[in-house]
Structures are given as structure tokens and as C-alpha cells.
Amino acid sequence: MPLSWLAEITDLPQGASGADVAASLVSVGLEEEDLHGGDLTGPLVVGRVLEVEETVQKNGKPIRYCVVDVGHHGQQVTEGKHQEIVCGATNFAVGDLVVVVLPGAVLPGGFAISARKTYGRMSNGMICAEDEIGLGHDHDGIIVLERLLGDKAAADLQPGDDAIALLGLADETLETNVTPDRGYCLSVRGLAREYWHSQGSPAGGYRDPAVVEVPAGNGGGHPVRLEDEAPIAGNAGCDRFVARVVRGIDPGRPTPAWMQKRLTQMGMRPISLAVDVTNYVMLAVGQPLHAYDLATLDGPIVVRRARPGETLTTLDDVARKLRPDDLLITDSGERPLAIAGVMGGASSEVGPATSDVLVEAAHFDPTTVARSSRRHRLVTEASKRFERGVDPGVTAAAAQLAVDLLVEHGGGTPDPGVTDIDHTTTRSAYRLDVTEPSRIVGVDYPRDRVVGILRDLGCVVEESGEGSDDRHVLVTPPSWRPDLDNDSPAPDYAEEVARIDGYHRIPSVTPTPSEGRGLTHGQKARRLVADSLAAAGYTEVLSYPFVAAEIADHFGLPADDERRLAVRVANPLSEERPLLRTTVLSSLVDVLRRNLARGHKDVALYEVGLVFRPGGPLERAPIPGVASRPDRASLEQLYAAVPDQPRRAAVVASGQIEQAGWWGPGRTADWSDMVAAVQTVAAALAVPVLVESDADHAPWHPGRCARITLTDGTLVGHAGELHPKALAALELPARTVAAEFDLDVLTAASEAPVQVRPFSTYPPALTDVALLVAGAVAAADVEAALRAGAGEALERIVLFDVYEGERIEPDHRSLAYRLTFRAPDRTLTTEEVNGFRDAAVAAAAEATGAVQR
Amino acid sequence: MSAPNSNYDPVEVSALDPANVDAALADALAAVAGATDLDDLKTVRIAHQGDKSPLALANREIGALPPTAKAEAGKRVGQARGKLGQAFAARQSVLEAERDERILVDERVDVSVPALRRRPGARHPIELTAQRLVDAFVGMGWEVAEGPELESEWLNFDALNLGPDHPARQMQDTFFLDPVDSGLVLRTQTSPVQIRTMLEQEPPIYIVAPGKVYRTDDLDATHTPVFHQIECLAIDKGLTMAHLRGALDAFVRIMFGPDTRTRVRANYFPFTEPSMETDFLCFVCHGAETWGTAEQCRTCGGSGWIELGGSGMVNRKVLRTCGIDPDVYSGFAFGLGIERALMLRHGVQGMHEMVEGDIRFSQQFGMGA
Structure with a gap:
């Protein structure tokens, strides 16, 4: 503006x-x-071209050496001669009036003008093109004022006149x-x-440009019929239509320069008088108008919804398939002329030969226009305004303003017949409690202040009608404020009062909740997990959960694996990554790869986040109404339609997990670090877990994968080395290790308060056993058997050595355990301890075939 | 073992001669003093305190003395042995102390060599920032609410007064899911958590909802398709915009220091009415208007104020949709982007650092910056 x-x-x-x-x-x-x-400083003056000497440069470009009369400025003052300027444009002739910027001036963008040598001669300034002085976008040639302003206006100009004021460039x-x-x-x-x-709404300080004298509809105008048979949500697509005809417009008349300038300032391109006038009026009063070439219309204008199969080629030369929701302006109900409120059609477009114009000013339903605009991906100046609500009180005035401008600048004559179909309804008054704004905002607004502000806004406020009393007034909002609706107007009016009175007057009062229960167990547990992993040496990262469809194959997931069932994004940012992750690991590997690519050799990462487990195709989520709370069944259906999103954590490491140093070589991260990571987390939450091998869980190495469960068998997750094939497919280094586990499972398992087991203060008794087992026997099974056999007095069991080699049978391992016994009520005797140990060994022998060495 | 010598032996025992005793003591003391280490002292002890030492031999002779002489000789030898014993003990502790000290010197290491065998890990600062904000509100009695990221369209839009044709729905670029009529989206805001809470919980409600949200923006310096918001919602009797402003003031003080304050102006958001836009005093330049000067503040761009985000009183329609009587309860909601808070507070230059997962970024923050 x-x-x-x-x-x-x-x-x-x-x-x-x-x-x-x-x-x-x-x-x-x-x-x-x-x-x-406003960022142009002169001198910028009117000049008359006196001499032109044109030469062609080696590159074929013509250059003009000009002498220009710039009045009492520039070289005339310093050297007593006319201004000598070199110019690259050729669209002017001797005698033309042009715009000259003189040395010392600064053009928009901070371009300082000085006299300088160019193409072999001194150029003392520049003859300007439109874009150089911020007047428009045109750079096809320099400005010739006779053409820009018209001969009549140009006739009054003298060389040396200030062009900044002339062209309104200070604006x-x-x-x-x-x-x-x-x-x-x-x-x-x-x-x-x-x-x-x-500015405080001073009296007389606002002059509404839409207040003009308008003839009433008189039946003699161009016939119009509103035939909306499928209103959206009960609102007719068009509730007001004004049609005015202006005949005999001279197609050769240009748009006046002041209007062109304003259109340009508002970011619109001047096109032709009829189009420019409709745009200008729209910018002025907010009412989109459309100008039709009357000669292209055969019959009455009929406003109706589109029929199946109809098409319209719009002004932007796109043939558009119309849908039944689209509201159309049609010729005789047959030929579509425009998508109402969005864009006109090419066939009825005003052209260079148009002399009779029909001006349409209508009020269209915001929802109808919004839908058409969205469906056709067509956001226009008109659709933007209709979607947000156009003042239905301004329709006829806008048409009149356009008619007046066409008459004045196009030399046309208005038809006496005026069509004005008005189905708009008057808005009812709202009974406003004048204390309500104070109650909502928290500032004390006296009644007079509330009433005064509402009246300034254009509301009609009745203080004596039926229903009004010392606390209530009747408020009718102005036609241009559809947002002040009758659905919940009190907050709307409160906002208006607060806004006009000033938001800065709202005080700051700290709210005081009565009680808070702190973080939930789950929230605390999640922090603990994240902190434990960070303390154990892993760095937290957050990856985008978008993954490639190929990730399941890269992982080597079986065809029926649940992790293959992923949600697909309909409009992904990258077609290469259309799926939502079903595991954290599947996106965490991206971050690992990025770190490795950046030269980090030893990387240990983790991420905690949601994964998306639809378990099958998405169910359709219902869209209940919003007038009241949906019933229980609808809500349950709604919640149930949202896919499962368990919170999981993944850990991944590549390279050395312990660095080389003065203490010796470093240690490469291996499968056991991953098991340890999960055990660390479980221990932090005081959740006992069991570890067993899992030879069949992609993407892990079948011989180096641990399955971790709760003691009741509930799966927690997997940990170990990744499958060499998966690593190759994921382009990750060999021996990369990873773990992934379900945080929700661990959280739930740690929910109940820990119940303390009593512990003994008698001295412990230690005894060691070495057991020979076959290679396939799992240490965890041996330990479980030892525990079971050792009885209640066993306090602790540690596997302190594993040996396989020459000194024992091939394909066997020797497992050395230290058992710590302690009784709650006495010091154990050696005989007792030996008995427990023997029982433990016997149990291990029974369960696993272990033989004591 | 011999019986007391009943026969008087007139022969003077030279070993008990006072001069000899004194000489033996002097010798012994000199030897003790001369012992330079504990081994030395041990040799000296054997020589001067052992069974064959002069004083031990002298002591043995006392029994042979006539009773009259016994007492005196006994006293003399006893005193000598006592003095020697003290001297030994004293020298022993001196030498032990010397040895202990020498050991400590010998055991000296260069403690400036690297000590961490395992590189320390770190939390992600977005999580830490969220925690910081959450903790402050929890400390004031608020509770934390959470919800799914893949959310029903109704909860993400409709229930928040963003109907299918609402222009504001166009302002957000939403990830839709396949099939597009599934009624599910990746949530574009954490506000559906507010709806879930209001649907299932009786007021008073004071919740803070942090979480991940999604919009179809390509990653650049100021945009990321996946980012984090934190929203606060309060529903109670008698809440006004003044309470909203109070909560906002508390919020910026927590994040940017006790001198921070807000300024507010009108704005529009569909789920609030009245709505409010909040700026807070720049915590770097403290509101100095440096725009266009050489010292133009880089944090606030010179205006002295930083935009915080939108807020307002919860729209009555939204309350009704959630089954809360708007004539009894009122409430407010506000939120902000965690990435933005992080950028401001820690001088993070762009989105890339926060989303790429380069370990050098997180590791600067340790476990709780």
C-alpha cells in the first residue's frame, strides 16, 4: 500500500x-x-533530447551519444552547456521528453551516480528506464514521458522539472x-x-472510498440468474451479483500513469484500461471485479455449479477440468465463462478491440472459492480475497467505481440498466455483556470504552433496544467483518477491545496451578535411558524418520516380517524416501554413515524416538463433527485408527569404542558392547533381563545376535553385530554393531516400585568351579542351571574365565565361575558351601552336560 | 636359667662399669643416628639391641651382682636401654616417613596424559532444551502431556477450529499419508496433544507438550521438515489474557534469564480468540536499539526484541469440541519452536547442525547444557 x-x-x-x-x-x-x-535521492529531472549520435560497437551493440536539455542543472550550471550522456537504449528520438538522473543522485539499491567515461566519452548521468528508478519492472528501453503520461500531460513539462515529484517516486x-x-x-x-x-480513531479522520452514490438495480440491466443447486454447508455459492455495462470504450486509451504506478507499487502489472480499472478498484475497496467483453456474451449470465465433464480454459491458458463443487459463471447457463471468484476464461476476455464491457461485482461463498482455488492450484488476487471474506456491503459501490473510471478514462457510456441481485441477509445483533472483555482480557474496560471502541470499528451498538440493560448492549458488526461471527462473539469483541485499547495494557499475572504430579514414570524412565546411554559413551542424535522402501531388503527382512509393513507418505519430500521408519535403526544408520563420511572413524550413536507400526494398510480415521464432543465410541474409533507408535531406542557403533593410548591399543566395538548397552539401560531402570542367542533376526549376524527379554519372556530387543550382507547393502563398515529395543516394554516393566530383598550381614563364602561344556552350550544356560542348583544361599555368580584351546577337548569350552554364598542367619561352614557348590554343578551337569574340571 | 648368685663375686664386672655402659649407649646412639635407611637401622638394631649387643650383655651380668649393687646397675643399664629404644623408635619413624615420601616421589606420573579411554557420550541439545523448559513448568505445577506423531487429521486440524476449508489450513504444508483419504497426517503442530488432553481430562488442566512435528519444507538454514515444538495449555476457571502473559513471562525468564520480559500485540490464530503475538526483550543487547548502527545486535537484528511465537485464549469452539463448557472454563495456549530457542540461546547458526547428527554438535553440550 x-x-x-x-x-x-x-x-x-x-x-x-x-x-x-x-x-x-x-x-x-x-x-x-x-x-x-522512497529510497531515491536526486537530482532526477525531466530532460529533452536535443541531439543523438548513434554508433555501433564491436559487439554489435548500438550506443547513443546524446545531448539533453536538463534546464538549469548539471553541466549547464558548471560548464554552460547541455548535458552530455551516453545511452544504450534506442527507443527514443530527438525532441522526446525523458527522465535524466544527474551525477550526485542515488538510485534505489544504493547506486550512486557520477560522471564517468563510458564507450570512449564522458557520460554525465543516465537516461532512466522504469526499473532503474523503482517505477516498474520494465527495462525494454528508457522512459519516454509522452508515452508514459500521455501527450497532454507531457505538454506542460519543462526540461529541468523535478521528476521525483512528477512520478511520485518519494512515495x-x-x-x-x-x-x-x-x-x-x-x-x-x-x-x-x-x-x-x-491513531485513536479521530473524528472525521477516515474517508471511506466505498461511499459513493450507486443506482439501485432496475431490471434493465444484463440478465443474471443465480442457480446454485448444491450449496456447500447450506451457503449459496453466490448471494450478490451486480452487473454493469459500459459501452463505447476507446480501446486505444491508455491507463492513466497514476493508476499504472499504483498498480505497480502494489505488485500488479498494468495490462489494459478495463483490466487495470477492475484491479485498481479491487485494491482500493477489496472487491474483486471481472470485466467481460460484452460482445462475447450471447445470453443471460447464469451462476451455477459445474456439470460433470465440463472444462474451461482459464486466462492463464490452462484447460481445466471442472468438478461439481466448482461454482461457474456461465453464458446462458451453457458456456462456462469463469470459475467464480478464482479466474475468468479466455473466451470472454477483454481484448485489444473490446469496446463494450460488462463489469461483474459479486459476493461468493468463501468455502466454495477456497475449494476451487485449492483444487485447481490456482491462488489469485480474487481467490485470496473471497476466501478470507469480501465485504458484501461494497459490491455495488465497487462496480460503480469501476464504471466511473471506465467512463472517465475510457470515454465509455454507462448503460442505464443496472443488475443487482441481492440475497444477502442482514446480520442479527448480539447481546454483549460489556463486562465480558474485561473478564476475558484481564484489563478493566469501562462500559463507555467498550461501546466507543465497537462504534469506531463500525459496529452498530444499541444501548436502549430490547435486551439491553445496564450490563448488556446490542452489537451488530459492520458488513466488512465476517470474522465477528455470531457463533462465539464475546471473545471476538474482547479481542477488538483489547486490540484497539492496546495490548500493552495487559498486565502479567503468573498462573498458579493447584497441584502437579511431576513427570510420569515413563517420562522419567525415558530420560534415565537417554542419560545412561550418553554416560556410557554414546552420543544422542535425531534422524529424520523417512526411509527408502529398499531398507527392508537391505536389512534382509523376511517377506512376512512385521517391520516391512510401513506407512507411506503420500507427498514425500523425496521420492526415494517415501516410508516412515518401523525401526529406529533404519534411519539411525543414515546418521552413522554421514558421520563416517565426515571423517569420524570411531562413532557410537543412539537415538530414542517413535516408530510407526501400522501392522497393515492404514485404516480410515473418522472425521467427526466439531459442534460438540464426539461420543465415546467415535473417540475410541478415532484413537484406534491412529497406528501404533511405540517408542524405541537404537544404538549403533563402528570403530574403536575404547581409544588407543599410553595404556595400550584401543578396543574395537563388538557385539558385547551392544548387549552391555541394553543391560546398562535395563540396570538403570532396575529391570532384570535375560540374554539368549538369536540366530534368525535380521539385520543381525546370525551367530552374533542376542535376544534380550524380560524374565517373563517379553521381548525387549536385539543386540549384536550386524549381518555382513546388511552392512554391505547399507554401505557401512564391516563389524558395525547395533542394538534396538522397545522403551515402552522397559518402562512398563519398571513401573512397579522395587521391593527390597533383605540381605545378610554375615561373612560371604567364595568358591570357584570350572566346567567343561560342549561348544554349543550357552553360558547363560549354564549359569541359570548353577543358580537353580545352588539354592537360596547363592548371592552372586560371576563367569570370570572362558577357555577354549589345546588343554581341553576340541569343540568344548571351559567356563570358570566364582560363586558367592551367604546365609541370612549364620556364617556358612565349608561343608555347607561345598554341598551347595556340588548341587549347583550337578544341576549344571543335568541341564547342560557340563563336567567339572 | 640360673639361681641367684648367692656367692658374692668380688670381681667387678667390667661390662657394668658406668663408663662402659655410657660408652656402649653413646656408640649405639651414634649408630642409630648414622643409620641412613630402614635396612641400615635394622643392622644397627641387631648390633646394639640384639642379644649380643653390649647393653644386652651388660644386662645379663646384673644378676651376678651382689644385691647391693644390683639396683644401681639395673637402673643404669635400664635407663641406657630405654634411651636407646626411644632413639630407635624416633629414627625408625623418621626413616619410615622418608621412605614413604620417597615412594610417593618415585610413583609420580604425568597426570596430563589423556585419561579417557572411552570417549564421553552426549545428549542432543534439542532434547536438553525441551527438558529444561519442561522442568521449569513442572516446577510451577504443570504436567507433561504427549501424543503420537502420526495423528488423525481431525485432532490435528478440525478439532482446533481448522476446518477443511479454513484458509489457515493452507498456511501449513502437511505430510499426508497413503491413501490420502486415510484421515491421518504427520502432525503439523503439537496442538493435537492439547485436544487429546482436553477430551480425556477434567479441568483444571495445566499441561506442557513437547514433541516432534512435521511440515513439507526442504531442509535449509531456517527450515527443516522435522522439527520440535513445545506448547503450553491451561484451562481453569477465571483465566485471562493477563495469566497468559504471566506464563509467557515465566517462560522467557526460564529460557533467557531473569531480566527478560515480553511485549505483546494482536495477531490471528484459528484455535485462539483473542490471539496474541509475543516478542521478548533481546537477552544479548537488552533492548538497545542498534538497528543500522555498527554495533547492530546479531541476535535480534537490532530491534531489541525477538519474536517468541503465537498464543491466545483457547477458542470457545475448541473448548466445546472437547466437551469443556466455555461458560465455566477459560484457558490459554502458547508454543514455540525448540530449534529456534536453541539457536538463540546457544548461537547455533543454522538448521543443518541441529538435524545432521554430526557428533561434534551434540558433544559440545555434554549431558545437560
Whole structure:
């Protein structure tokens, strides 16, 4: 919005800068997006071309050495002669009026102009193109003022006149970010109103540009029928349609320069008078308009929903398949002319020969327009405004403004017939408790303040009607505020009062919850797990959970593995990674690979996060209504449709887990580090776990994979070395080790308070046994048998040596255990201890075939 | 073993001669003093305190003395032996101390050599930042709520007053799942946790919900498709925007120091009404307006204020959808991006560092920065 335009509608304080206006608008909730223009300093003057000498350079480029009359400026003052300028453009002739920037000036972007030698001669400044002075985007040639302003306006100009004032280049343009509830601020009318509020809404300080004299509909206009047979949510697609006809427009008439400039400042490209006028009025009052070439229309305009199979080629030359939800403007109900509120069609477009124009100003249903805009991926200036809500009170005025401009600048004549179909309903008043804003905001607003602010906003506030009393007033919002709805208006009005009164007046009061139970067990347990792994030397990372479909094959998962059942993202960022991970490891390996690629040789990582386990194709989640709380069954159905997302942790290590140093060589991470990692976590949570080998769990090495379970057999996870094939497929180093476990299982298992076992203070008795077992026997089984056989007095059992080699039978191992016994009530005798030990050995022999050495 | 010598032996025993005793003692003391280490002292002890030592031999002669002489000789020898014993003990402790000290000197090592055999691990700072914020709120009596990341569309949008046609729904770029009509999305915000809580819990509710959220942004310096939010929701009787501001003030003080304060302005969010946008005083320049100067603050860009995020009073429609009577209860909600808080507080330059998982990033934070 150019400040000059703003100043036409509301009073700007003397010398208010763009930054000042932006700050004022921020105070009423309109955020500044950008501020541009106004960054040009002169001298920038009107010049008349006196002489042109054109030469062609070696590269084939023509160069003109020009002499330009710039009035009493530049070389005329210093050297007593006309300005000598070198110019690369050729779109001008001797006698033309041009825009000259003289040495000492600074152009937008900080380009300082000085006299300098170019193409062999001194150039004392520059003849400007539009884009160089921030006037537009055109750089096809330099500005010729007769063409830009018209011969009539140019006739009054003298060489040396200030071009900054002439072209309005000192004008700053402010871009604001308009939130979706404030559709009315997508217009200078709305922004000016907000600015006026920011200045305290002084009386007479706002001049509504939409207040113009408008003839009533009179039946003599172009026929229009509204035939919406499928309204969305009960709202008709179109509830107001104004059609006006202007005939005899001279197609050769250009859009006036001031209008072109404003369109350009607002980021729109001037096209032709009829189109520019509709855009200009839209920018001014927020009402999108459409101009049809009347000659292309055969019959009445019929507004209806699209029929199956219909198509329309829109102005952007795209043939669009229409869907029954699309609201159409049609010719005689047959030929589609436009997708209502989104974009017009090519066939009825205003062209270079158009002289009779039909101006459409309509009010379309926001939802209808939003859906069409989304479906056709077509966001236009019109759709943006209709989606956010256009003021239904401004329809006829907008059409009138356009008619007036076409008459004034196009030389057309308006038809006396005016079509105005108005199905809009008047909004009912809301009975507002004037203490409500204070109750919601926490600031004490006196009744007069509340009423005053609402009236400034354009609301009608009745203090004496039926239902009003000393605490209640009847409020009807203005037509441009559909967001002040009748559904829950009290907070809406409270916000308006707080906003206009100033958010800075809201005090700070710390809320005081009555009781809090602290972190849940699960939340504490999760921290403990993460801290334990970090303390054990693993570094926490967070990977994106998007994985490739091939990951399951890389892992070597069997065809029926549950981990193959992954959720697919319909619109993934990368087509190569469309799936959501079913294991943490499947995305953690990416981070390991990245670290290795960056030259880290020894890497030990972990991640704790959710995985996605749909267990099959996604069920369709219901979409209940929002008017009230869905019933229990609907909620349960809703929750159940959300796939399982267990929280899991994965650990991965490659290279040395203990560094080489003065103490000796380092130690490479191996399968046992991974088992230890899981055991460390389990121990931190005081959860006993069992370890057994698992020869069949991809992606682990079949001979080096531990399956870790709770004592009741519930699976916790797996740990060990990864399968060489998986490592090759994942492009990871040989011997990379990993673990993955279910945190939810460990959390649940640690939920119950630990029940303490009493312990003895009598002296312990230690005894060692060495057992010879066959190679296939698991140490864990031997230990379990020893425990079972040793009885109650066994306090501790440690496997302190494993030997296989020449001194024992081939394919056998010697396992050396230290058993610690202690009785609760006495010192054990040697005989007793020997008895326990023998019983333990016997049990081990029985269970595993172990032989004492 | 001999019986007392009943016969008087007139011969003077030279060993008991006082001069000889004194000489023996003097010799012994000199030897003790001359012992340079414990082994030396042991040799001296055998020579001067052993069975064959002069004083031991002298002592043995006492029994042969006439009774009248016994007492005096006994006293003389006893005193000498006592003095010698003390001297031994004293020398012994001196030499032991010397030895102990020497051992400690000999055992000296260079403690500046590396000691960590196992490289220390680290927590991820995003998790640590979330914990820090969560802990502060838990300390004020709030509780932590969580929910799934793959979430129902209804909970992520509709229940939050973001109907299928709501323009605000366009502002967010959502990951949809296959099939697209599944009614499921990757949650674009942690707000569905608020809905789940309100649906299942009676007010008063004071919850803080940290978690991962998803939007279809490509990774660049300021965007990442997977990021973290933390949201607070309070539902109680009599809550106003002043309480919201109080909670926001507490929030920024926790994160950025006790001098931090907020300023608020109007904004729009579909799930809150009235809504509020909050800035907080720059914790680096403390609000000095340095814009355009040589000392322009890099943290706040020179404005003196940093944008915190959106907040507001929970929309009555949202309360109704969750079965909470908006005429009895009111509440507020606010949230912010954890990555942003981390960037601000720790001078992180861009998103890449936070999402790539390079161990050099996490390791700077240890286990609880």
C-alpha cells in the first residue's frame, strides 16, 4: 500500500514515514512484511533530447551519444552547456521528453551516480528506464514521458522539472501481512481504517472510498440468474451479483500513469484500461471485479455449479477440468465463462478491440472459492480475497467505481440498466455483556470504552433496544467483518477491545496451578535411558524418520516380517524416501554413515524416538463433527485408527569404542558392547533381563545376535553385530554393531516400585568351579542351571574365565565361575558351601552336560 | 636359667662399669643416628639391641651382682636401654616417613596424559532444551502431556477450529499419508496433544507438550521438515489474557534469564480468540536499539526484541469440541519452536547442525547444557 494512497483515505501525521506507519499498524495487529520505495535521492529531472549520435560497437551493440536539455542543472550550471550522456537504449528520438538522473543522485539499491567515461566519452548521468528508478519492472528501453503520461500531460513539462515529484517516486510502499481473519485488510480501504484506529480513531479522520452514490438495480440491466443447486454447508455459492455495462470504450486509451504506478507499487502489472480499472478498484475497496467483453456474451449470465465433464480454459491458458463443487459463471447457463471468484476464461476476455464491457461485482461463498482455488492450484488476487471474506456491503459501490473510471478514462457510456441481485441477509445483533472483555482480557474496560471502541470499528451498538440493560448492549458488526461471527462473539469483541485499547495494557499475572504430579514414570524412565546411554559413551542424535522402501531388503527382512509393513507418505519430500521408519535403526544408520563420511572413524550413536507400526494398510480415521464432543465410541474409533507408535531406542557403533593410548591399543566395538548397552539401560531402570542367542533376526549376524527379554519372556530387543550382507547393502563398515529395543516394554516393566530383598550381614563364602561344556552350550544356560542348583544361599555368580584351546577337548569350552554364598542367619561352614557348590554343578551337569574340571 | 648368685663375686664386672655402659649407649646412639635407611637401622638394631649387643650383655651380668649393687646397675643399664629404644623408635619413624615420601616421589606420573579411554557420550541439545523448559513448568505445577506423531487429521486440524476449508489450513504444508483419504497426517503442530488432553481430562488442566512435528519444507538454514515444538495449555476457571502473559513471562525468564520480559500485540490464530503475538526483550543487547548502527545486535537484528511465537485464549469452539463448557472454563495456549530457542540461546547458526547428527554438535553440550 503506497503511503500516498493511504493519505487520501485517512490523515497521516506530518512527516510520517513508512516505518512510522508500519509501527502503528503493528500496534493494531497488522504485521509489517516489507517496506520499499522512497529510497531515491536526486537530482532526477525531466530532460529533452536535443541531439543523438548513434554508433555501433564491436559487439554489435548500438550506443547513443546524446545531448539533453536538463534546464538549469548539471553541466549547464558548471560548464554552460547541455548535458552530455551516453545511452544504450534506442527507443527514443530527438525532441522526446525523458527522465535524466544527474551525477550526485542515488538510485534505489544504493547506486550512486557520477560522471564517468563510458564507450570512449564522458557520460554525465543516465537516461532512466522504469526499473532503474523503482517505477516498474520494465527495462525494454528508457522512459519516454509522452508515452508514459500521455501527450497532454507531457505538454506542460519543462526540461529541468523535478521528476521525483512528477512520478511520485518519494512515495513509500508498505507491505503488510494480513491474517486470514482480516480479509477486509486486503484493501487500502481496510488498511486505512486500521491505521485510523491506531491513531485513536479521530473524528472525521477516515474517508471511506466505498461511499459513493450507486443506482439501485432496475431490471434493465444484463440478465443474471443465480442457480446454485448444491450449496456447500447450506451457503449459496453466490448471494450478490451486480452487473454493469459500459459501452463505447476507446480501446486505444491508455491507463492513466497514476493508476499504472499504483498498480505497480502494489505488485500488479498494468495490462489494459478495463483490466487495470477492475484491479485498481479491487485494491482500493477489496472487491474483486471481472470485466467481460460484452460482445462475447450471447445470453443471460447464469451462476451455477459445474456439470460433470465440463472444462474451461482459464486466462492463464490452462484447460481445466471442472468438478461439481466448482461454482461457474456461465453464458446462458451453457458456456462456462469463469470459475467464480478464482479466474475468468479466455473466451470472454477483454481484448485489444473490446469496446463494450460488462463489469461483474459479486459476493461468493468463501468455502466454495477456497475449494476451487485449492483444487485447481490456482491462488489469485480474487481467490485470496473471497476466501478470507469480501465485504458484501461494497459490491455495488465497487462496480460503480469501476464504471466511473471506465467512463472517465475510457470515454465509455454507462448503460442505464443496472443488475443487482441481492440475497444477502442482514446480520442479527448480539447481546454483549460489556463486562465480558474485561473478564476475558484481564484489563478493566469501562462500559463507555467498550461501546466507543465497537462504534469506531463500525459496529452498530444499541444501548436502549430490547435486551439491553445496564450490563448488556446490542452489537451488530459492520458488513466488512465476517470474522465477528455470531457463533462465539464475546471473545471476538474482547479481542477488538483489547486490540484497539492496546495490548500493552495487559498486565502479567503468573498462573498458579493447584497441584502437579511431576513427570510420569515413563517420562522419567525415558530420560534415565537417554542419560545412561550418553554416560556410557554414546552420543544422542535425531534422524529424520523417512526411509527408502529398499531398507527392508537391505536389512534382509523376511517377506512376512512385521517391520516391512510401513506407512507411506503420500507427498514425500523425496521420492526415494517415501516410508516412515518401523525401526529406529533404519534411519539411525543414515546418521552413522554421514558421520563416517565426515571423517569420524570411531562413532557410537543412539537415538530414542517413535516408530510407526501400522501392522497393515492404514485404516480410515473418522472425521467427526466439531459442534460438540464426539461420543465415546467415535473417540475410541478415532484413537484406534491412529497406528501404533511405540517408542524405541537404537544404538549403533563402528570403530574403536575404547581409544588407543599410553595404556595400550584401543578396543574395537563388538557385539558385547551392544548387549552391555541394553543391560546398562535395563540396570538403570532396575529391570532384570535375560540374554539368549538369536540366530534368525535380521539385520543381525546370525551367530552374533542376542535376544534380550524380560524374565517373563517379553521381548525387549536385539543386540549384536550386524549381518555382513546388511552392512554391505547399507554401505557401512564391516563389524558395525547395533542394538534396538522397545522403551515402552522397559518402562512398563519398571513401573512397579522395587521391593527390597533383605540381605545378610554375615561373612560371604567364595568358591570357584570350572566346567567343561560342549561348544554349543550357552553360558547363560549354564549359569541359570548353577543358580537353580545352588539354592537360596547363592548371592552372586560371576563367569570370570572362558577357555577354549589345546588343554581341553576340541569343540568344548571351559567356563570358570566364582560363586558367592551367604546365609541370612549364620556364617556358612565349608561343608555347607561345598554341598551347595556340588548341587549347583550337578544341576549344571543335568541341564547342560557340563563336567567339572 | 640360673639361681641367684648367692656367692658374692668380688670381681667387678667390667661390662657394668658406668663408663662402659655410657660408652656402649653413646656408640649405639651414634649408630642409630648414622643409620641412613630402614635396612641400615635394622643392622644397627641387631648390633646394639640384639642379644649380643653390649647393653644386652651388660644386662645379663646384673644378676651376678651382689644385691647391693644390683639396683644401681639395673637402673643404669635400664635407663641406657630405654634411651636407646626411644632413639630407635624416633629414627625408625623418621626413616619410615622418608621412605614413604620417597615412594610417593618415585610413583609420580604425568597426570596430563589423556585419561579417557572411552570417549564421553552426549545428549542432543534439542532434547536438553525441551527438558529444561519442561522442568521449569513442572516446577510451577504443570504436567507433561504427549501424543503420537502420526495423528488423525481431525485432532490435528478440525478439532482446533481448522476446518477443511479454513484458509489457515493452507498456511501449513502437511505430510499426508497413503491413501490420502486415510484421515491421518504427520502432525503439523503439537496442538493435537492439547485436544487429546482436553477430551480425556477434567479441568483444571495445566499441561506442557513437547514433541516432534512435521511440515513439507526442504531442509535449509531456517527450515527443516522435522522439527520440535513445545506448547503450553491451561484451562481453569477465571483465566485471562493477563495469566497468559504471566506464563509467557515465566517462560522467557526460564529460557533467557531473569531480566527478560515480553511485549505483546494482536495477531490471528484459528484455535485462539483473542490471539496474541509475543516478542521478548533481546537477552544479548537488552533492548538497545542498534538497528543500522555498527554495533547492530546479531541476535535480534537490532530491534531489541525477538519474536517468541503465537498464543491466545483457547477458542470457545475448541473448548466445546472437547466437551469443556466455555461458560465455566477459560484457558490459554502458547508454543514455540525448540530449534529456534536453541539457536538463540546457544548461537547455533543454522538448521543443518541441529538435524545432521554430526557428533561434534551434540558433544559440545555434554549431558545437560
